[in-house]
């Protein structure tokens with residue numbers, strides 16, 4: 001595996017000089033942030049990112065993400081042009097050494113939480129989603145702003161998008177995903193890039209918005225649309241694991257065994273009785289996911305893709321982008337490194 005770390009570019013309070021000091025750090029996961037979805041990424045911006053990483057002994061070979069324009073997901077407007085732009089961005093990234101491009105197909109909102117700084121008994125804070133806090137919220141009626149929601153939309157635009165997705169429903173979203181994959185995957189294949197779809201977070205409908213990258217049955221369906229390693233998963237344990245119906249170690253073993261995981265987001269999550277969930281420390285004991293079984297499944301199946309600690313808590317007084325502090329993600333990387341070393345050595349001894 002190649003250990004990686006998400007970096008938000010020059011505006012990120014965490015420097016590449018610090019990231020490189022995390023043991024076993026190999027790759028930077030980033031994107032071009034100064035253009036809107038649906039626009040071509042300037043080559044100078046990609047080249048600059050590559051150079052900054054290389055100056056710090058790191059490799060910029062994972063993009064997270066090239067966002068998919070809402071009109072592609074809705075199958076309306078100038079979809080052909082938007083898909084052409086998307087393909088051009090894949091080519092441009094590949095030209096500068098990118099091997100993996102992450103994206104998602106979630107309507108309107110990338111992720112949903114109700115609080116970004118929930119304090120745990122040990123004083124650390126993390127992102128949570130509590131149904132108690134969701135109760136009674138209706139974006140069609142109220143002017144609500146949940147953390148993580150794109151604030152560039154007006155309430156009117158949000159309502160319009162929600163009703164447009166309501167009209168196409170899940171099957172409409174599948175049709176538009178299929179169209180997208182059939183156009184994009186051959187281009188990725190041609191330039192040696194693996195497309196990695198990030199699952200919906202959380203993996204069930206929110207406010208009636210259709211969500212399809214949610215469970216084993218749907219992942220099977222998605223991978224079958226184009227049967228190629230260039231059409232792969234960004235397997236996010238925290239996103240898929242925030243629903244009890246997903247057996248995460250089993251799914252990791254299956255999809256890694258099929259060579260259809262390009263990128264692993266390894267994150268712990270603690271499921272509560274009412275279906276709410278809290279992000280927490282990476283250790284198996286801290287949450288609902290057995291991290292040892294997850295890493296063992298990867299090692300047993302010869303996984304050689306990218307891994308990153310996904311989110312972390314805020315600890316030791318750190319402030320910054322919720323989920324993306326330095327300290328707890330670094331602790332996560334170190335814990336994951338340890339699990340890999342132990343599983344790899346045990347695997348060799350057993351041979």
Ligand SMILES: [Mn+2]
Nearest residue numbers: 236239265310
């Ligand atoms: Mn993730």
